[in-house]
Amino acid sequence: MDLVSRDRDRLLHRAARVYGLSFTIVSLVCAALPGAIGQQALFVSVPFYLLLAVAQVRVGATVSLLPILVADLAGLGILVALTVLSPAEQTAALPAVGQLAGFSLAAGAIPLTTSGRRIALLVARFLVIGGATVLLTWQLQEPLRTAGSVVLGWALATGVGVWIMATVPQAARRIASIGRAHRAERQASELEAQRRQSARLLHDTVLATLTLLAHSGVGVSEDALRQQAAGDARLLRQLRLGAGPTDPEDPDAPAPVEEPVLGTTLESVKQRFTRMGLEVSWHGTGQVLLPSHVLDAFLLALAECLENVRRHSGVTQAHVTITEDERMVRALVTDAGVGFDISDIDEAKLGFKESVVARLRDVGGSARLFSAPGAGTTVALEVPR
């Protein structure tokens, strides 16, 4: 049995519980009124009422049929006690009988609407309880009137069950379509998160600016800070408004990034280093079309190289030359600084291996390092178009 039907059955059983219990209480109160039924009848029927109530509570707690049958037996016991044990001329027991047979026991019909087997049981229960009620009250009330009210009560309970049954598939269909929409949304949001996370360079410059601002922008000229904020806000806006999420693994994705993005990004890298005291001169191609994740890796590696120049070279100027052919885009980062002996320096120590080589390898590119003490340093970066 699937989970929806199980939960639906629970729903029906809960409905039967509240329906049955409510009218059991009404019936008991009617029977317990002084003078309604004889002492003996009351004495016998109260334990049956308790059994009925317990069985009806259980009806709501499980989806098994047993409590319904127990409730039926208790109900039949009460019917016999109210009619046979009561003095023959007593008609005051009729309201209690009516509430019991027409409503309290009829509540068991609500969960019996779900399958052919259950419907057969519903019909059998109706015939037994309805028949017993008509026969037992034959002397007290017009049999046709008794039968009429019992049929009405059972029809009402069955109708409630059928209606709930009919509502569930409708709700289930709509819930399933919400589920499908949610799955699509989950995939989209996953891609969106990847897109934002892979826009590393952009976030790096935004983070740098935010960190400057966190120190109230001390030490940087107001104009420069405003310019940088404007540039970063523009980049974030482009990310936000940018074409829908693109999957880096999807070859059909609209890959090349718009030229202005690259232009402003290169410019913002340059400005950032200018503010930090390193003059960067650009040479060669200024506008390169690259898939966004390749572009990010490329620019991040470039910025990392410039950061190394700023920290270690001892000079305040660096040159970046960008060239391209049909297959590759290359950048040469050159400085005339102190240089170093490559065999002396652990590459990992410079963060070079992780931040530059690994990043470029991820997108199919490569990096090479040339340097000698006193002869400056050159880094050649290469990424596929």
Added chain:
Amino acid sequence: MTSVEENTLGVVVGRAAKRAATSTARWFTQLSPAHRASLGTAFLGIGATIVVAVRAVYGLTWFVALWPAYPVPFAALGGWIALAAVLVGAAIAARITGDRLSNGMFAVFLAGLAIAVACDLVAVWDLHDIGRSATAALTAGTALLAIVTLRGPTEVLTAAGALGIAFSVAIFFDIPPGTVPDARWIAAQLTAIAGAVLPALIGVVIVESFRRFVQLELDRVLVQSTVSAPRFAVGMLASEELARLDLKAEELLQSIADGATRLPLDPKTASVAASLATELRLHLIEGRRETWLYHAVSESEMLGKSVTLVDKSALAGLLDAGQRDGLLSMVWLLVSDLAKPTPTRTLTIQVGPLSPGDPGIPDGRIAIPITITSTGIARNRVDPAVWDAAGRVGRHVESTENGSLRIAIECVVDNPAESPSA
């Protein structure tokens, strides 16, 4: 100075940043209770309205039959006109305003019912048998069913209770002085009051159970979408959060660029910038990714309350879609069996640790031990469907110790080290 060391790229050096717990965990489930409630309840409301209509026809029949006996027949007629007017009005208003009755309309509806009850009671007062002679007044109780899906449960129940009390008081004062009513008469009055008040009560319980049912199904179907998630995922919440942070940063930077925010920044704005930077950094760190099972548990209202997940090596991500579905169904069946989750009834899912190679496992595959421990569930009370679902995850053994049920499953999956796709 900040305590975090960073370079010009703004990258945290040494990854000093530590992972923050996702605080936004339940936004989705809180998002749209109204939207959730409307699923199917409208149809349920139509059913309730049919019951009201049937009851009204029954009442009208008696009204016609009793016409000659009424001391003030036109008061009863007025009651029926008032009742018909509010019922038709409520049906139209519900159609127009979309399955919700506004406060004003609700007040008008209740006032209309009160008028119907008052008129009808005036009409039958001198018969001294309200239970067997009132018609519109008793139908007015059932009429509350018509709005059971349109208003909150408390309001409907309060209205029904007030009506019940009004009837009781009226019946009590209507007893002719000097007479002692017999059991038959009292029973007739009692069943009449019950017939007027109970439909609303039962209707409220059914509608509330139905709403819970819908909520449960919705929760399950939303969590089900994690079954097709990749091995590691950022999750709905984190990605939403990242977008939000980006937007806030953009707004701050724009306001600085525009000159709307003065430089140098005042300490408050500066600290906003600092916290934005920190949060953004946390969200950008790779590895902030969790398995589908983590997302399923944290995003679900139902599972989040009672399930504890222990999966240090994130092995749950290796399960294929069928195994995930089986595991989720299992957990769902066990948890939703606890009708009302209590602190003492909990479920713990332990995934891993991997044990040394099992000779029975084919090459390229590994066995992940999954242990589900639940307290507060008896072995014989467990839904048999749990074992079917467990069978879809892998070979399983169950045992009971100290009143807690323990299910150990050996789940065989592709070895990620040997399969390039993982």
